[in-house]
Amino acid sequence: MRYSILAFFFLVAFPVQAQAKVNIFAxxxxxxxxxxxxxxxxxxxYTASTAAQNVHFLRAKPGLLSAMRQADLVFCNGAALEAGWLPxxxxKAGGPDVQPGKPGHLLAADHVKKLDVPARIDRSMGDVHPDGNPHILLNPRNIGIIAEALADRLKTIDAANRQNYDNRLNSFLRRWKPLxxxxxxxxxxxxxxxxxxxxxxxxxxxxxLALESTATLEPKPGIPPTASHLKAVLTAVExxxxxxxxxxxxENPEAAEWLAGKSGIPVIRLPYTVGGSDKAGDLEGLFSETIRLLREASP
Ligand SMILES: [Zn+2]
Structure with a gap:
């Protein structure tokens, strides 16, 4: 009896130590x-942004600072996508083990081949991405590669749970590859x-998916659409x-709706990321829904 009371005391007093979870700042x-x-x-x-936010322009708010203080692993996109706020x-709040180059710092984009890597950069090109296009998520093959990199990293910083990470990675990939x-x-x-x-x-x-991009509403990356650029886009698509x-x-739908009104081309709101629509509640839903909406637009 005394033993169980003592055990109970330890469970109540040290619940955090008993679990020792890895705090991930995504x-x-x-x-x-x-x-x-x-x-x-x-x-x-802890996830720092939602599907309703453009992560190019997030701000380092107090909530993010306190989450960063707790982080054992910073797991972000990289390729300068978060250049305006992650540094x-x-x-201000990151511990020594989560700084760039440390095991607690993992950038997804470092593990996949990037598109649109510019040969040269100057200011006239707009807010161009110097390390190549950072928006790597919408290829499920990239997700599989990054899942492996993440499991490796978790095994490094939390060796006691190696088996858990291996098992979960394997079961994820067994599901993900046929999907x-x-x-x-x-x-x-x-x-x-x-x-x-x-x-x-x-x-x-x-x-x-080997689609073809006919035009971009932004005249240059990060520069909002202008009237003269939209007119040129209209000519290009007609x-x-x-x-x-x-x-x-x-994204502000105004320019898209203007173009839709003039050209008759429908606007499709794709979820873009997890949580971007009701049916995109997880990674599987994100891709299933994206494919479904595209097929609906191009029967
Ligand atoms: Zn971008």
Whole structure:
């Protein structure tokens, strides 16, 4: 009896030590979702942004600072996507083990081949991405590669749970690979489908499914649409059988709607990331829903 009271005392007094979960600070919803998939019960995931936010322009708010203070692993997109706020957070609130180059710092984009790496950069090109296009998430093959990198990293910083991470990675990949094959089978009919995009954040989806980007509503990356640019876009799309104008939840739809009104091309709001629509509640839903909406626009 005395023993069980003592045991009870320890459970109540030291619940955190008993669990010793890895605190993961994920910058975007897709990486938060992947961290939960691979970490399971062994991790606590904090996700710094929602699908309604454009992560190019997040601000280092107090809530983010306190989450960063707790972090054992910073799991972000990289390729300068978070250049405006992650370095500030790391400097103000990040511990020594989560700084760039340390095991507690994992950037998804470091593990996949990037599109649109510029040969040269100057200011006239707009807010261009110097390390290549950072919006790597919308290719499920990238997600599989990054899942492996994440499991490796978790095994390094939490060796006691190696088996958990291996098991969860394997079960994720056993599910993910046939799903990817199925999406590619369904997506085959979309090959050559012409689309207009707001920003180059659809580049990996376009590349993966061999769609064709006819025009971009932003005159340059990060520069909002102008009247003269939109007129040029209208001329470029007329008579070219463009099927859809792709817009993310956080993008201002005004320019897309103007173009839709003038050209008759429908605007499609794709979820873009996990949580971007009701049916995109997890990574699987994100891709299933994206493929479904594209097929609906290009029957
Ligand atoms: Zn971008």
């Amino acid at each position: 910058c975007e919803p897709e990486w938060g979702a992947l961290a939960q998939e691979i970490g399971g019960e062994a991790v606590d995931v 500030v957070l790391l400097q 990817t094959d199925e999406w590619e089978r369904l997506g085959a009919s979309l090959r050559g489908m012409k689309v207009v995009v707001y920003h180059t954040n659809w580049a990996y989806l376009i590349n993966w 008579g070219h059988d463009v099927k859809a104008i792709l817009v993310a939840p956080f």
